[in-house]
Amino acid sequence: MNLENHLTSIVKEILTKHYATEIGEKMIQFEKTSKDFAGDITLVVFPLVKIAKKSPVQVGEEIGAILKNEVDLIADFNIVHGFLNLVIANSYWVNKLNEIAIQADYGSSLDKGSRLMVEYSSPNTNKPLHLGHLRNNFLGHSVSRILEANGHTVVKTQIVNDRGIHICKSMLAWERFGEGETPESTKLKGDKFVGKYYVKFDKVLKLETASVIANWEKGNFDESSAFEAEYTKFAEAMAAKEDEKSKKGLADKIKKLANNATPIMRDVKEMLLKWENKDPQVYALWEKMNAWVYAGFADTYKAMQVSFDKLYYESNTYITGKQMVEDGLKKGIFFQKEDGSVWIDLTADGLDEKLVLRGDGTAVYVTQDIGTAQQRMQDYPDLNGIVYTVGNEQDYHFKVLFLILEKLGYEWAKNCHHLSYGMVDLRNDKGEVGKMKSREGTVVDADDLVNEVVLTAKEMTEERGHIEGLSANEKEKLYHLIGLGGLKYYLLKVDPAKRMTFNPEESVELNGNTGPFIQYVHARICSLLRKAGELDKAPIQENVFLHDVEREILKKLVEYPVIVESAGKEYSPALIANYVFDLGKTFNSFWQSVSVFKEEDLELQRMRLELSRNVARVIKSAMYLLGIDVPERM
């Protein structure tokens, strides 16, 4: 039982007896003692003032005296305003250290949880991974480990977005403009190679769109008569508007219309249709280009040190989705419009009507998501829920998806959770903050960034010169461990729900609230333990003297399992990151002010080594939950 619960029941009993009236648990509020005052835990006396009918200070004095007298655990107390600060006996903390020291997986829950699936990454196979994917991958990977630490069995997965109009775009561009070149012939990484053709398609599309609009403006609708009526409507509305915002909105609508009227768009739609009909030529092209992309992704995932247990492919699950939509249509859950498109009406739930199948019968995004969920449940019958690590621009999408699954009658729909995270903004040289835009070339490529942080780690480490004696191979591993650890920590320390600003200099920083700072604490402790040699495993005597900073460290160690639990409940690696930084900082303060080997009292020396050893264990464990390795020297 933790200290707070333990004290709550004791205090409740004593006060009920003393004041001869029932004291509710809600009236007994504990909180951490402010570091400006002596004490380990603080009772807020305000709620008790009414019952005792005395001033807060008097009530505090009274209760403090009773507790000190009757409870061994409480060594001393002091009152500041309405706060009763309690000093817990040293022996309590020392015994806690002895308990922690013999627990194998300290911090992990002993309860058997359920089986969960965590989806993350889920890239499109038409362009390389970028900074946004890094946040996604690190989050998903870390949350998987945090859930495991909470007793769950986790299946790490992704849905590979390997089909759809966007994939056909790079295929068409390569077929038309590629002249047979390959990743091998160009020495480009496969994902980068395919991404190049996606960009090429976009360029051609823009040119064609511009020419379509130019024709329309001249009243020339030869090949796009179907668009004439709609265009005229928008154009007239635009001429009537005065303000820039409305004008721009209408201009965008015209652009979208013109997009769809371009020859290249018509061709790519035809290609998608062919693909869904398994046209052999289109299918072979698709397989070839996807293979290039997967080879590229594999390298990136390896460098990022993330992994998956099971992969799902949209190209496979969208069929299940389509079948489910057809079944749902028969059951009356969906309805069909005149043009053959299929919809679901969610207006009764405060949402809109939502398309689930296009007029030409092809699947949309949500169609395959429905199928994917169903397939996962079939593959893992004991699966209790799915966690989707996807950016917050899709909040609405997941509301819709979960609601559709519920309406289709799936019980497990209510256990699905959208782990929504904010986008990563960039800060440019001028200090302006903005989104990544591929058009402006401000997309931060995942491979480039990983290479850069590793290189910085190498330079910094060589400068320090702490690692003489390591082999070249060991050194390379260390640079990777430090660089990547720094990057992961940088992206994980922020609350997932919040959008964050990416600052290139800060992401490779080694001082302050950073991954390497924490890794360094671990390396220092390892150095200390190497010098100490074999430790005596006997429990520490409970009457040893404790410095304030040592008590602080012990309090933090005791807190660790609570942090792991709330990180699991909130799907938040940031809680772990902040905790472990705080632990490291406190330990550094101890390191600086308290010597281990100069201490003449051997029991004290033993306690300090044991304390240090367990700090290192918790750091290693917490960093593992973040997906970060810690070195023994750096």
Added chain:
RNA sequence: GGGCCAGUAGCUCAGCUGGAUAGAGCACCUCCCUUCUAAGGAGGCGGUCCUAGGUUCGAAUCCUAGCUGGCUCACCA
């Protein structure tokens, strides 16, 4: 326009199930390596917690209204 999210130090962020004088890191300024790794430590400077009301013994935290920024409401994914 409807819905969702956010606004805390010069910058990046904690704190938000109401509690003490609102905390870290970076940046800037002082000190501390003959001592277990200075990728460190000790201290200083720095705040209308977006604004205005309200609830409360007590509000950065809860409620209401407004302001600012973002996302979303596609036969895109």
